[in-house]
Amino acid sequence: MSDRQTVSPFRGSRLLIIALLGALLAGAAELPFGGWIQIPILSLVWWQLQKNHIHSIKGSLISGLSFGLGYFVIGLWWIYISLHDVGGMHAIISAAAVLLLATGMGLFFACACLPLYLKTASRLRGLVLASSWVIVEYIRGTIFTGFPWMGFAEAQVNGPFAPATPIFGGLVCTFLVIWISWEILQLKKQARFSGICIISAIVLSQLVGIWAFTKPTGEPLSIRLIQGNFEQSLKFNPQAIQEQFIFYTAAIKKQAADLIITPETAYPWPQNNLPSGLIQSLQDFSNHSFSNVLIGLIGETSQSQDSQYTNRALGISPNMPSYQYDKSHLVPFGEFIPPGFHWFVNAFNVPMSDFARGKPDQAPFGIQRAQQETINAAITICYEDVFGGELATRIRGSSKPVNLLINMTNLAWFGDSQAPGQQLRLSQLRSLETGLPSVRATNTGITAVLGPNGQVLAELPKFTQGVLEFKVQAYSGLTPYVMWGNAPILGLSCLLLVLGAIRQRRI
Structure with missing residues (x-):
């Protein structure tokens, strides 16, 4: 041999x-x-x-x-x-x-x-x-x-x-x-x-x-994070979508809070085609209860004379114009089809989205509170909190100081797997890097509140429908990593x- x-x-x-x-x-x-x-x-x-x-x-x-x-x-x-x-x-x-x-x-x-x-x-x-x-x-x-x-x-x-x-x-x-x-x-x-x-x-x-490179600022925020636990397969079922609208709208209006957040695409429908009066009813609730509301939906934008959809977070604040954040870092094949691969999607009839990108330098969401300074939150949608360098650049270049991180996620796509735990650790890493607390509103889990040191302060069980209520202390300041990247x-x-x-x- x-x-x-x-x-x-x-x-x-x-x-x-x-x-x-x-x-x-x-x-x-x-x-x-x-x-x-x-x-x-x-x-x-x-x-x-x-x-x-x-x-x-x-x-x-x-x-x-x-x-x-x-x-x-x-x-x-x-x-x-x-x-x-x-x-x-x-x-x-x-x-x-x-x-x-x-x-x-x-x-x-x-x-x-x-x-x-x-x-x-x-x-x-x-x-x-x-x-x-x-x-x-x-x-x-x-x-x-x-x-x-x-x-x-x-x-x-x-x-x-x-x-x-x-x-x-x-x-x-x-x-x-x-x-x-x-x-x-x-x-x-x-x-x-x-x-x-x-x-x-x-x-x-x-x-x-x-x-400690950051320090507490202002009084703690009362927050409500809504976890709907809707199966991803129901996103294309008109009756199920209507039930989803009813659940999230009722959950938002059930109780006032400084900040109320739904998951990514909790309203899985283009903003301009939502049921008549829905957004106005949420604005009325915000005005009367002095609550800030952040909802996930499908946005629409005009690019090259063609209307395109975006993965959007819509902010509603008391007696203020609405705020919007369009997801900037999209998932290849999940949220956009890379050039040259449309043949693959067409050949295998794969249900993939093709969203437009939001700008990388979008302003933070201002959380209004009576007789107190505005708390500014940097928003990431799902996959975006994987990129610590991009988030640090946004915070460093923001015209307003960022005091809180918000992540809106829908991981129903991945079932009962280790994906929710993996993304929770990534959010913990982002809090560590920035010295800022994080709140995570997810569809199926893990909905959680994180301290500025990445510690999990509160969370909801996965695959349950519920609301996480908690007091979150906002922070101010910049870590060396945010300054230097x-x-x-x-x-x-x-x-x-x-x-x-x-x-x-x-x-």
Whole structure:
């Protein structure tokens, strides 16, 4: 038997182990202390990759791709539910779509693993590996409109490095997770150096959490978050839509509050075609009760002389003109069809929307209160709270200080999966980065109130119909991350990559 015949099965089993570790890593993110648990699992990944004797770029890419496939197939399987169970797409095509997306995301992981191929000293290699991961994750979150979902940073809301987020953003969590997981692997070779690195990173991250960059402002807001729990399949049923109108309108008018919020597209109908008098009745309620109301519906805008729909949040305040926020960062294939792919939608009769984009610099929603200063809230709709850099830019460039984050979401598309928990962690990360509290109004869950440190203060159970009532303290001020964005961590990572390349050339 030739060497090639004996080695190939062995390497194949190694690749399978690496893929299984990736799957285990994705599953760990859903656990209460997932951010801590992921770190030793990543150490096992680096150990397996080293055992795989990577001596070429090709070997590094294949191993990294195996890791990424295992991670993303488990982490993104809820997309199958939206395509097959809700969208009606054939099971094979739906499964293939998940596998294709997981492969695409896995390629990013493969590129991030390339420093393992370098022959630099192990002390520097860990820093170069962490830097590579930061750069690749940044690219993953920007190229082709970006898809940074399932990054390691979001699990750190339950991990050791979350306190560093207000200074350098979520990417610093990625850097520290990769670097420290590498140093754990090096403990046997260089116990003192690696031990100091591990302890120092964790202790310093916890210590920086002492500083508060934002502070309370004004009296707490009374809020009511309405969770309708309507199945996505009913969105196209006229009778069900009418029932939805009745439920949300009645729930809004049931009790006054400083702020009342419905989920994304709670009124799943174009604004101009809503039942006669509905918006006016909500305005009358707002005027009489001095309540601010924020509802999700389908907006209409005129672009290039053609009327197009938008995913809109409509704000109604006492004795004030209505406010509107149109979703700016749309989901490819979910909310807009990328150029060149209309044939796919037509061929398979996939029920996909094609919304117009809102402007990226829309003003915050002003929450009016009697004899008190206006509280300004930055709104994100569903998928938009994945992009921390974009939100930080909006807050930094806002003409009015932002005191509160609002996310309106409908995750009924994804059934009883891990998607709601994943997005809740992303909202927690946004609160950490900005130092601002968040409120989340969702259709099926997770409707919640978050503190400025990302802590969940209150939530409704998933797949229940109800209203979450709570007092929310608004905050003022800017964190270093909001002021600087991702520039510091990207600059450091680029510097370390250049240093690693110089050391590689000298070997």
